[in-house]
Amino acid sequence: MMEWITTWPVWELTRIFGIAAYLTIFAGLTLGMLYSFPFVKGKRKAQVYRWHTYLTNGGTAVALAHAAILIISTYVSYRWVxxxxxxxxxxxxxxxGIGILxxxxxxxxxxxxxxRNKISRHVWLTIHLLAYPIFVGAAVHGYMVGTSSGNPLAxxxxxxxxxxxxxxxxVRASMRQNSNSNTKLKPVRPSINR
Structure with missing residues (x-):
């Protein structure tokens, strides 16, 4: 069995899994950002959330496979450590190291x-905002380590x-800032007691 596994094109598979994980996580992150845009409403909002979840979960699973398959690589020897x-x-x-983080x-x-329902919204949101530096870290990892990084398409x-x-x-930050400033500057109509 091990002989058969070691004949797999491991280096090509890890490259494919790495790029697939990166693009899938990118799509999930993008949908997560679009979820809060005002034009995403109703059934579309539920679909965007569902696909955001599928893509981020799937991208993470593919990223785990991307790393794990390196254990059987004969091209470059990696240890679990x-x-x-x-x-x-x-x-x-x-x-x-950046990729592992x-x-x-x-x-x-x-x-x-x-x-999410068992922790405070503030804690969850603070952790969830780490998606941005995590994505940048994945890009840096791919660019620094990826053997295709010199390719113009990469x-x-x-x-x-x-x-x-x-x-x-x-755009999202601008929309939130405008939304916050509009609610603060709304004129209050005085009530007239008769």
């Missing part, structure tokens, strides 16, 4: 989302996804 302890890897310790961050997001993918997240974040 290299895959579980940030910055312990002999190959690309910084890039791999991003994966742990995704697991934290998923676990706290499962217990550079376009990382640049385009990061730019999309930054733009959506800025």
């Amino acid at each position: 290299d895959l579980l302890i940030p910055f312990a890897s002999k190959q690309y310790p910084i890039g791999n 991003a994966l742990y961050g995704m697991l934290l997001l998923l676990i706290t989302s499962d217990y 550079k376009l993918m990382y640049g385009g996804t990061l730019l999309t997240v930054v733009v959506l974040f800025a």
Whole structure:
């Protein structure tokens, strides 16, 4: 059985899983941001939330497979310590360490989302906002360690996804700021007692 497993194209599989995880998590993050936009209402809002959940859960599962399959790699030898302890890897310790932290961050997001009703909204939201630096960490990991990073399409993918997240974040922040300033500046009509 082990001989058959070691004949798998492990390096190609881990590259495919890494890119698939990154793009799936990007799609989930994007839908999570769009969920709060005012044009997403009713049934569409429920669908956006459902797909946000599917994609972030699926992306995290694929990211776990991306890391775990490296244990059987004959191209570059990884130990469990290299895959579980940030910055312990002999190959690309910084890039791999950032990737491990991003994966742990995704697991934290998923676990706290499962217990969302049991923890305070403030705590959940604070943890959930870590999705942004976690995504940046995943991009940095992919760019630093990914063997396809020199490819112009890979550079376009990382640049385009990061730019999309930054733009959506800025639009969302602007909408919230406008919403908060509109509620503060609303004129109060005096009541007339007769």
